[in-house]
Amino acid sequence: SHCPNIGECWTHGTATLMLMGDVCTRACRFCAVDTGNANGWLDPDEPLAAANAVRLMKLQYVVLTSVDRDDLPLGGASHYAECIRAIKATNTKTMVEALTPDFQGDENAIRVVIDSELDVFSHNIETVRRLTPVVRDPRATYDQSLKVLTSAKRAGAELTKSGLMLGLGETEDELRQTMLDLLEHQVDLLTLGQYLRPTKNHLVVERWVPPDDFEKYREWGLQYGFREVS
Template identity: 60%
Template sequence: MEIIPTQKIINRDGIKAVKNGQKANEYSSVPNQKKPEWIRVKATFDKRFDAVKQQVQDKRLNTVCEEAMCPNISECWSAGTATFMLMGSVCTRACKFCSVDTGNPKGWLDLDEPMHTARAVKTMGLKYVVLTSVNRDDLEDGGAEHYARTVKAIKELNPETAVEALTPDFKGLSSSIDTLVNCGLEVFAQNVETVKRLTHPVRDIRAGYEQTLEVLAESKRINPNVLTKTSLILGLGETDAEIEE
């Protein structure tokens, strides 16, 4: 068995965090064995992968591909796509399914990030870009204004590019939702993540099944022209009936 201890780090922005978001717990001992073939991904590292990686590094951007340890990173980057993660690499929440570092950024933001992201989109020639972010409960608006500035910067340099924002729940704050859905994006997304019964075992205690649904409903009330979207993670013990609900 491999023991995975709690690791405390200081990231490149000087923010203290718990690495991969979780403290050592009853599940920290994992079998040290190979994954089955059906779940393994064949890594491909080509010139396009290297080009995306260079863009991310040069502009000091974060991607959910890296920070959440996504196994599909080589497939997406080799296709010239990436999901940009705004507002740093440290999340104020600690959902059980997520590998992003957890901590308190204490109001820190990279004010150059909106323009750097826009320039990366232009260099990569993206016609559709997905933005996501860490939760920022340390900010009064949850980071909504920073999100909106990034969308506007992308649109200014890339007027033909469609933007999808996969956002935090902003603690249900209507003014933050308004800021996002009226900033020029095409798709507003907030993930319910799992079925109602499994919400608290899977998501951070500050997240809520009903709250996510209300955020989506509020976004539609404010701006019916913006598409809304949500996603479920399957395989956590949910039933077919719960999914259909």
């Protein structure tokens, strides 16, 4: 997925593993992952492979993310849960964050993931309301993402988290409103990052956000009530 931050993560004993293949059923305009239909295919050995990878890398914290799999029952939530349980079974001190797709808003799918003993449930809202139809796949709506995060809390998630990309053309007032929307939907943790264009076929960077502005936005988030903003 062309992540530019891989080195920084590894130096802190953290890594992100992408589950359920490398073909996504969605086509968000910021993402470099291929779009298509995997026709229900899953690797049955992936839970064990994920657990072994975490053990070999001696990870203190692992983020499990995935492509969207609208072709699977519950969007692949059961597979997510199997991977989390496998990791926890052999890496008892490792914290596991599940950075999930929206599962089409299916509360049963969200509950399956929550029940797997994860430490943090994460789902990224990605951008402000106005830009969502431009930035994300039409099936990934702003309100559905908020619903997913609320459903996770209702299902028993101790910590919920969401992320925003900056530099896509959002205004500061829109950023403030998105922060407030997330807090209204019981989100505990927030991440803010600079949007980086993966290829010339993706959305252009409208603004390079200076470090001082990131610090200002972090202070906003903490003042509004997030437990952590990074």
